Amino acid sequence: MKCPFCxxxxxxxxxxxxxxxxx
Numbered sequence: 001m002k003c004p005f006c007x008x009x010x011x012x013x014x015x016x017x018x019x020x021x022x023x
Contacts, residue, residue, distance in 0.1 A: 001013040006021035017023060 001010045001015075002008065003010055003018035003021060003023060005023040006018060008018055008020040010018060
């Protein structure tokens, strides 16, 4: 799953926020 804000690949699909941009 990619973060819709910064496009980073999230570590798990059920993450509540992006570990890179904090969205």
